[in-house]
Amino acid sequence: MANGSAQTPPSAGQSDPSSVDSGKARHTSDRVLGFLCLALAVWYVFETRNFNVITFGASPVGPKTLPTLVGIVFGLLALVLIAKPSESPAWGSATAWSQLVAVVATSFMFGQLLEPLGFIVASAILAIVIGLFFKGPIRKLAPLALVFAIVIAFIFNNWLELRLPTGWWGGF
Amino acid sequence: MTALTPIFAADFNLWDGFVAALTLENLLLAVIGCLLGTLIGVLPGIGPITGVAILFPITLGLGLGDASTLILLASVYYGTQYGGSTTSILLNVPGEASSVVTTLDGYQMARQGRAGQALAISAIGSFIAGIGAVIGLMLFGPPLAEITIQFQSPEKFMVVILAFATVSSLAGKSLIKGLLAVVFGVMLATVGTDLQTGVVRYTFGELKLQEGLDFVIIAIGLFAVSEVLTLLEDKVMGEDTVFVKADRIWVSFKEFMFSLGAIIRGSFIGFFIGLLPGTGASVAGFMSYGLERRFSDRDGTFGKGDIRGVAAPESANNAAAGGSLVPLFTLGIPGSGTTAVLLGILISMGVRPGSGNVFEDSPELIWTLIASMFIGNAILLLLNFPLVNVFVQILKIPTWFLMPVILVISYIGVYSVNNSALDITIMTIFGVIGYFARKMDVPLAPILLGLILGDDLEQNFRRSLVADDGNYFTFFDGPLNIGLAIGVVVILFLPQILDKLRGGKIKEEFADSGAEV
Numbered sequence: 001m002a003n004g005s006a007q008t009p010p011s012a013g014q015s016d017p018s019s020v021d022s023g024k025a026r027h028t029s030d031r032v033l034g035f036l037c038l039a040l041a042v043w044y045v046f047e048t049r050n051f052n053v054i055t056f057g058a059s060p061v062g063p064k065t066l067p068t069l070v071g072i073v074f075g076l077l078a079l080v081l082i083a084k085p086s087e088s089p090a091w092g093s094a095t096a097w098s099q100l101v102a103v104v105a106t107s108f109m110f111g112q113l114l115e116p117l118g119f120i121v122a123s124a125i126l127a128i129v130i131g132l133f134f135k136g137p138i139r140k141l142a143p144l145a146l147v148f149a150i151v152i153a154f155i156f157n158n159w160l161e162l163r164l165p166t167g168w169w170g171g172f
Numbered sequence: 173m174t175a176l177t178p179i180f181a182a183d184f185n186l187w188d189g190f191v192a193a194l195t196l197e198n199l200l201l202a203v204i205g206c207l208l209g210t211l212i213g214v215l216p217g218i219g220p221i222t223g224v225a226i227l228f229p230i231t232l233g234l235g236l237g238d239a240s241t242l243i244l245l246a247s248v249y250y251g252t253q254y255g256g257s258t259t260s261i262l263l264n265v266p267g268e269a270s271s272v273v274t275t276l277d278g279y280q281m282a283r284q285g286r287a288g289q290a291l292a293i294s295a296i297g298s299f300i301a302g303i304g305a306v307i308g309l310m311l312f313g314p315p316l317a318e319i320t321i322q323f324q325s326p327e328k329f330m331v332v333i334l335a336f337a338t339v340s341s342l343a344g345k346s347l348i349k350g351l352l353a354v355v356f357g358v359m360l361a362t363v364g365t366d367l368q369t370g371v372v373r374y375t376f377g378e379l380k381l382q383e384g385l386d387f388v389i390i391a392i393g394l395f396a397v398s399e400v401l402t403l404l405e406d407k408v409m410g411e412d413t414v415f416v417k418a419d420r421i422w423v424s425f426k427e428f429m430f431s432l433g434a435i436i437r438g439s440f441i442g443f444f445i446g447l448l449p450g451t452g453a454s455v456a457g458f459m460s461y462g463l464e465r466r467f468s469d470r471d472g473t474f475g476k477g478d479i480r481g482v483a484a485p486e487s488a489n490n491a492a493a494g495g496s497l498v499p500l501f502t503l504g505i506p507g508s509g510t511t512a513v514l515l516g517i518l519i520s521m522g523v524r525p526g527s528g529n530v531f532e533d534s535p536e537l538i539w540t541l542i543a544s545m546f547i548g549n550a551i552l553l554l555l556n557f558p559l560v561n562v563f564v565q566i567l568k569i570p571t572w573f574l575m576p577v578i579l580v581i582s583y584i585g586v587y588s589v590n591n592s593a594l595d596i597t598i599m600t601i602f603g604v605i606g607y608f609a610r611k612m613d614v615p616l617a618p619i620l621l622g623l624i625l626g627d628d629l630e631q632n633f634r635r636s637l638v639a640d641d642g643n644y645f646t647f648f649d650g651p652l653n654i655g656l657a658i659g660v661v662v663i664l665f666l667p668q669i670l671d672k673l674r675g676g677k678i679k680e681e682f683a684d685s686g687a688e689v
Contacts, residue, residue, distance in 0.1 A: 060642025111596030136572025
């Protein structure tokens with residue numbers, strides 16, 4: 001695993017608050033995951049009550065049976081994980097986290113902006129923003145991203161039978 | 173030779189497969205697939221599964237037939253196997269998990285100015301192993317697939333459980349996390365409208381979710397998007413990547429004969445490891461290298477640039493890729509994330525291995541695909557000799573441009589499936605889930621397999637119970653079911669037992685080889 005071997009440069013010198021704690025904290029990640037899974041399992045099983053099942057006769061199994069079983073198994077596995085957690089990974093620094101959040105936010109934005117802005121503008125923006133997070137020089141990045149978006153749009157619209165959104169201004 | 177009968181006597185046989193695969197269109201698709209696959213393979217971090225998953229929605233846009241789509245995607249799959257070894261040799265950076273072990277002797281050879289020989293033997297070994305594996309697939313596939321004729325719903329249910337057990341037991345470091353992953357996948361599969369009753373489940377009132385979650389969208393999110401997020405943290409390569417240049421890619425006849433034994437041994441080991449469901453090409457590479465070293469390293473030359481140390485694992489990982497198609501085509505049990513995606517694609521084409529005999533139900537598709545594997549291997553051999561130095565140039569593309577490109581292509585591919593912005597949101601969510609899963613050693617392939625086979629699991633579960641009045645022992649009724657149940661237990665606990673016996677070594681090898689890819 002390459003994880004942990006190459007952290008982001010800004011944090012390289014500093015200690016990592018989440019991983020270099022006392023011995024107790026080293027299993028936190030798995031426990032948190034376990035409790036999240038447990039919560040999901042409980043919700044998943046109880047959600048079957050909201051299924052709108054109309055029963056015909058007395059069938060031994062319906063649309064609730066498997067989800068209930070699967071949810072219980074998932075919950076039990078989560079309990080095992082909570083009981084026997086393995087060591088936590090080295091989590092990134094605050095910088096790395098904020099970058100991650102920003103990239104995810106940009107991706108969500110892309111989904112929202114794709115249809116109103118059209119493919120070329122939206123994907124050029126996405127490419128530039130992501131490229132900047134990978135420390136790309138804006139002067140090279142911006143024209144490359146635009147050319148790339150135009151080329152992709154051309155390929156999709158002309159060679160593939162796929163229609164990309166043109167945006168409200170009716171461009172590509 | 174009764175085993176050969178289905179190959180030549182059926183209505184549609186290997187010969188017809190070749191005729192179909194050799195049309196100009198299919199040949200062109202195979203070349204494109206091999207090229208793209210090699211390029212994807214050369215790029216560290218971007219694995220075969222990402223490549224196949226991203227390209228699948230785009231191929232839908234080409235309006236190809238099912239066989240042509242499969243030819244293209246399968247070519248990408250072999251291409252990545254070839255490309256992955258190139259960077260192992262020239263850069264000491266394995267392009268794929270399956271060629272990690274090639275770095276040991278391959279990079280040493282490159283440093284000694286023998287990069288050309290290393291690349292050549294890797295290509296030749298891969299070719300021989302690839303062809304051998306396809307022959308093995310033809311011999312073992314059809315007779316094994318016959319078993320499925322005896323499968324009723326309970327057996328089909330147990331086969332799916334077996335698939336889940338194998339993939340979660342061998343895919344990661346922790347059995348519990350593997351099992352959590354596969355069950356999570358099944359939970360994802362229950363989202364949408366229940367086919368038998370029309371009951372809507374787990375949709376949060378979202379109309380578009382009633383059709384269920386599309387495995388392609390989940391696959392791209394889990395693998396491709398999370399890869400970008402992981403690299404954001406790691407930043408493995410930059411513009412200053414330096415690599416050894418190979419001047420002339422060739423081996424002398426003498427060197428070839430010297431390596432031939434290693435190639436043949438590697439091919440056999442690889443193929444049989446590939447047959448075991450759940451073990452992928454990366455495990456095969458490690459095993460064959462270890463065995464070859466024990467078998468032929470008399471002067472301690474392994475690890476110092478021994479050509480056999482390249483030949484053995486490179487043959488093994490290709491043979492394993494072929495071997496893993498046997499459980500895939502016969503029982504519907506994929507050994508890796510990539511074959512899980514291939515299974516999802518087959519199911520979306522209405523071909524369901526494990527539920528029926530694909531060699532009889534869909535002979536055109538299967539034999540055309542098998543024929544294209546012969547052709548694909550030949551194309552790769554021809555492409556690699558003159559073009560390796562060209563392929564490596566792709567590494568000069570800086571990460572800051574490559575990552576946005578991958579992300580944009582992923583997003584737009586996903587969007588084009590349903591023209592739905594919601595799909596982009598779902599994919600991003602699974603990208604985040606995939607990122608955390610990678611960090612915490614939760615294997616991704618089981619999630620995907622759970623989603624792909626979850627529906628099958630439930631349908632057979634319900635059919636079995638309805639047929640037997642809710643008697644749960646129906647799943648353990650009859651010799652086949654008991655055999656399958658024993659198989660599940662063995663596969664779940666065998667790695668643990670071996671682990672104890674060998675002091676934790678095997679599990680580490682499986683996990684460190686990144687078997688999730």
